[in-house]
Amino acid sequence: MFDLVLRGATIVEACGTLRADLCVSDGRVAALLDPDTPAAAKVERRVDGCYLLPGLVDAHVHLRDPGLTHKEDFTSGTRAAAAGGVTTLLDMPTDEPWTDSVDTFVDKQRIARGRLHVDVGLQVALRRDATQLEAIRALGPVSFEIFTADVPAGYLHDTQASLLHALRSVKPLGTLACVSPGDQSILEAVAKGGVVEFLASRSPLAEATGIAKIILAAAQAQTRVHVRQTNSALGIDTFRRMRGLADVSIETTPQCLLFTADDYATQGADLKASPPMRTAKDRDALLAALRDGLIDIVATDHAPHSRAEKTAAYASFADIPGGMPGVQTLLATMLHFVATGDIDLPALVRMCSTNPAQRFGIGERKGTLARGRDADILVLDPRLDTRIAHADQFSRAGYTPFDGMRVPGRLTAVYLRGTLIDESGRTATPEPTGQVIGATKHGFA
Template identity: 85%
Template sequence: MFDLVLRGAAIVESSGTVCADLCVTDGRVAALLDPETPAAAKAVRRVDGCYLLPGLVDAHVHLRDPGLTHKEDFESGTRAAAAGGVTTLLDMPTDDPWTDSVGTFVDKQRLAHGRLHVDVGLQVALRRDASDLQAIRALGPVSFEIFTADVPAAYLHDTQALLMRALELVKPLDTLACVSPGDQSILNSVAKGGIDAFLASRPPLAEATGIAKIILAAAEARTPVHVRQTNSALGIATYRRMRGLADVSIETTPQCLLFTAGDYATQGADLKASPPARAPEDRDALLAALRDGMIDMVATDHAPHTRAEKAAVYESFADIPGGMPGVQTLLATMLHFVASGDIDLPALVRMCSTNPARRFGIGNRKGSLARGHDADILVLDPRLDTHIAHADQLSRAGYTPFDGMRVPGRLTAVYLRGMLMHEHGRTAAMEPAGKVIGASKHGLA
């Protein structure tokens, strides 16, 4: 007997859509049956006319826990994720303290226990004086993060020699190295000032140079790498020409796909992040890469700050805390691109669920509704629409840069391992049911 059967929907995978009834047992997908096939079950739900999608996997999230919990914490960030259909978060290591050792990793696992509304994978920052990497790897991080600009000196790999050494250290760990592209020399050469100075300190050239260096180093080291968010025409062109040299993937974010530098006039500090919003032609090149499949995944870089922090007066635009909330709006913003015809639902699943799960070593459980995978299920009703509003946001940031956007399609239910977590805009689960999960095999194949 099945625990749950969802009847009457079309199941969306990265490969296409099929009409089937989805059966759940012990938190996993137990069977996909021909529609209306008799099946004994403890519970049967009709979801006629809806789509079932695998829960989204957001590969780039800052939950701010530990140390920065006035901005966000495990409970608030994962609650927001569940409300938006993101059932797995991959948490970045840039908290206080940074996650960079066995001790800080174990402490973060302990802090997360019993406070997660969705599943969370942890990522580790690679120090320049890295040690005990095999012991850290044994704990199950989903990646080692390497930074090439704009971070404290202990984590700064700002030369090709340092980057090569970092990738050589990661290679024997059989895991994924993620690198944020940039050029510290360009950043250092620009004096602080207004928005124009901020843009000049992080130009497309810095991003493209970073991407080229990453791919060349990955080719030489033979280490799988993932390039963190890109948003420039030059960066995408560089990646397009060079990606065949190495085992490499790339991401972007909804804000990079939707905003340009002109939006600073209305959004101001709320939109301040790195990389900065760029020219319309950069955004157009990114959209073209989204359409033709060059973008491997779309993540959010969810990095909330309080309203007071964003609204304070700073000497320069660069000093404004960088980042914005995003986990609750990932699905809705991607549905905008489905409605515009830039992508279809299978492409949404590919970039926001299947590819990140596979690339970060959790594809044996996440990113698909195939038999044996975790029953992380989104019920999407195409007959309704979604209106994104500040008032509905559950992140401690209390706002969204996408306020006012209306898109076709509405998320009506979210299941995590077969448990109903969110339904019709309200939290359904009484207690947090998420877990810290670890990586196994990495790759996009």
């Protein structure tokens, strides 16, 4: 007897769609049956006319826990994820303290225990003087994060020699190296000021230079590398031309696909982040890369701040805390691009579930509704629509840059390992059921 059977839906995978009834046992997908095949189950639910998607995997999230919990914490951030259909998120290491050692990693695991509404993988910052790498790797991080600009000196790999050394250090660990592209020399050459100066300090040239350096160093070190969010035409073109040199993937974000620098005039501090919003030409190039499959992963860079921090007065635009909430709106914003015809539902699953799961080493459990995988299931009703609103957000940031957007399709149920955790934006479990999960095998299938 199955624990759960969902009947009457169309299953969406990265490779296409399938009409089948989905059966769950012991938290995993147990079978995909021809529609209405007799099957005994403890719970049977009709979801006729709906789509079943694998839970989304957000590969770039800042939960701010520990140390910055006035901005967000494990409980609020993962509750927002559950409401938006992100059943696995990968937490960046830039908290207080940074996650960069065995002690900080173990402490973060301890703090998260019993407070997660969805599953969480942890990422580790690679210091310039990194030690304990084998011991850290044994704990199961999903990546080692390498920064090339705009971070404290102990984490700054701003020369090609330092970047190459970092990638060579990660290679024997068998773990993905993630690098944020930038150019510290360009950043330091621009005086602080308003939006214009902020854009100049993090220019397309800086991004493209960073991407070129990353790919060349990865080719030399023969290390698997993921390039963190990009959003410039020059950066995308550089990646397109050079990606064949190394085992490399790339990500962008919904905000970079939707906004331009002109939107600072209305959204101001709420939209301030790195990389900055760019020109319409840059956004159009990014959309073209999305359509033709060049973009491997769409993540959110969910990075909330308190309203007091965002609305305070600052001497320069660069001083405004960078980042915005996004994990709750990942599915809805991607449905916008389905509605515009830029992508289809299988492409959404590929970029927001299957690819991040495979690339970050959790593909043996996540990213697909194949038999044996975790039963992380989204029920999407295409007959309804979704309106994104400030008032519905669970993040402590208390706002969304996508307020007012209306998209076809509504998430009506979210399952984590076969347990209903959210139903139409309402918590469906008395206690959080998420776990800290570790990487096993990295790469694309």
